[in-house]
Amino acid sequence: MPEAVPPAPAAILAAMPITLTINGRERRLSVEPWVTLLDLLREREDLTGTKKGCDHGQCGACTVLVDGRRINSCLKLAVSLDGASITTIEGLADGSRLDPLQQAFMDHDAFQCGYCTPGQICSAKGLLNENQAPTRQEVQELMSGNLCRCGAYTNIVDAIMEVLEARGEARAASAEAAR
């Protein structure tokens, strides 16, 4: 190695201590500031259910819930989330009892290759938490941040509508159609 090498940025990127609650478990972690939440989950916590589809916030495959809200984990640096509570696809089921969305996705064949599926389900979970999309068209609009190249969109909406209906939150689209 040549001697007169300028100090590389990596040398000044000292790891920082953070605490995250991931799927109900408190994790004390030491993370360099340039690590995204997505890469932390996949490469360091072995939670590979959260997917990387673009690394640019364009596809939604990396969607997780942070304090109950859906976010693109590829756009979030892990160190900015100190103290937050993260739920990933691995944390949605209650033991062997699946989340109703997980069951509905299976029953409606709302995926094919399965790669976008964790992001779709976490996004749908966040959508339900937002209490803002009771009609089919609204669900379509508010799920449009999650790409599915296999084209399972109609089945995805069917699955989400079934869960909404079971919760008594679905609304017919008549009002919308009239406008």
Place this chain on the structure above:
Amino acid sequence: MNVMQNVGIGSAINRVDGLQKVTGQARYAAEHPVPGLVYGVIVSGAVPKGRILALDEAEARAVPGVIEILTHKNRPHIAWFDHSHKDMVAPPGSPFKALYDDRIHFSGQPIALVLAESFEVARHAASLVRASYEVEPHNTDFHKAQAERFMPSKKRDSFQPPKNRGDAGAAYEAAPVKVSADFHLATEHHNPMEMHASTVIWEGDGGITVFDKTQGPQNVRDYLAGVFNMSAKNIRVMNPYVGGAFGSGLRPQYQVYLAVMAARMLRRSVRVVMTRQQMFTHGHRPEALQSVQLGAERDGRLTAIRNSATTSTSRYENNMENVVNWGMMNYACENAAGEYAIAPVDTATSSDMRAPGAATGMTFFEMAVDEMAHAAGIDPLEFRIRNYSEIDQMNGTPFTSKALREAYAEGAAAFGWSRRSQAPRSMKEGRELVGWGVATGMWDAMFSKTSASARLTANGHLEVASAASDIGTGTYTVMAQAAADTLGLPVEQITVRLGDSTLPTAPVEGGSWMAASVGAAVQLACRSVAEKLLKAAEKMENSPLGSASLDEVRFAGGRISLRDDPARGVAIAEIMRAAGMDAIEVQETASGGISGMISQMRKSRNTHSAIFAEVRVDEELGVIRVTRIVNAVAAGRIINPKTARSQILGGVVMGIGMAMHEESMADHRYGRFMNHNYAEYHVPVNADIGDIQVIFVDEPDPEVTPLGVKGVGEIGIVGTAAAVANAIFHATGKRVRSLPITIDKVFDANPLP
């Protein structure tokens, strides 16, 4: 519940790998944990053609955590000759060899692989590698490339030259009604959600295990053995889960080559994942130009077909597709002439993407047919029925089955076609113009020799296995159902193994042949298990089955019983106990056999479909919405109506993308696809997709393949874009002959008289 759920062939069970997928437990290529993993990040070249003059790696190498930087200057030895780099499905030519020398063949070509202890370090260091180039003149403009249009002497194996009949030129000149139309299809990229990725595990004994994103683990194994002069025995390639591919995983991509090269150099495990941008630096659906001329009598009978097309390839390989044959096969017409060639551009080689050739050629032909129906003043569905052919018109052979007529009828009924008003611009709702279009789809029903094993253990558990792949197509489920069907076992007692090069031989997952092929192989293997069980049962003292043959018994609920007297039977577990067998293990190969080969020559085998589309166009804003699609498919026997329906839905969605959204746009000055990301390359999103109805028409066909299955992976996209384009014409009176049909094109087009 004591009701036996029917899980065999024909039942709409849930996907058997669903639980792994909805719980995040399904691990894809980049997700297999390995201790001491090295991360590789690929550096992409910045010019389309020329030579690397210098690579400045000093700054990158100085980053703490960087282990090595692989370039053409320090790479380990690889096979010298092209034939060692050819994979099973490579087109003729000289395959691309990353880091081979200083030559640049296309923009985005990998020029270095940065290897580091963490992903972040590798990514950062990769950004510090600087290259200087000697740039040579290039061309990525396909229209300019027409000057170099040619037909290579060595054809791709799958290429079938069009067969002409009659005198199409004279018939066209003489025809009272004529249509001549030139079409253009933009380059499309597959863009599966999972980016191409490989995790190479250095086993320490000279062997490697490679988790790769591929549609054919044995293809990748053999390719790597050739490139690195390794024994195939020392390479195990696995792809238990594949996050979509649509053709991009048919050929090994350069990340697996680079990851294996790095693992061999460092003698460590390595992971390399492409970026989404790099997903635009390999295979793609070729750009296409097609010219269709049709002649007809005034009553709408076709008298002349002239069909000519060019598709793009690279400078180093000659990729070819069957583009012009489809329309010549499908329509009754005495005079037909087809012509096809390719033209090279300075990009990576184009490749198969969902229904290669047909998605392009049938779409444009069906758009031309719509123009002809309009010119003749005939309803476009009625026009197709008037020119219906029971036989393959190009090859002069009958079909093993063709229920297209039924598909037209059932699709039209479900869509409400009879309520269509014929004149363009005659249907309106609110401020939106409404258009209804129809098109035909066609694809091959193929079968490929495939082996499978079956292992039944005394506890009643069955494992079936084959080196097949499931890229979202439902192969796991199809294999489980074929096994359940034969041995009467519940799916819960069946384990399916696939996606592993060490399993019995299977072809790449492509061409829509997998369900028919691996389904038949599993059935054969399970029948062989059944025979062994029956023989053992008949050796039992006082066997309740007597000397019944396989046809005289049925397998259900873990028992074998007589068909005529179901009370007389015996449990499988009991048979195995009595015979002292711990397990029955067999391997069988399904091939067409001699009768299949004869049938292959004498009959054509195809899937067909009728697609109906509704669009709504806000003319003031130019906004087009595809509100409704009905796709009626004739594809023989359907193994699982639920997963098969999803295949068609997916094809339809990609067809809508082809019609409306998808276009890889090159800046020809730089020879590079500029919209190389999901924000600028539009794939349809949820809100783009309206109602889609899928119909499988009844089409029993015991001849086409052993199970009567034709395959459904590709037919869903074929013709869908034409139905949409034809609906846009019906809504607006404007004929846009260039896909995708974007707002600007609709604004610029003039309504036809």
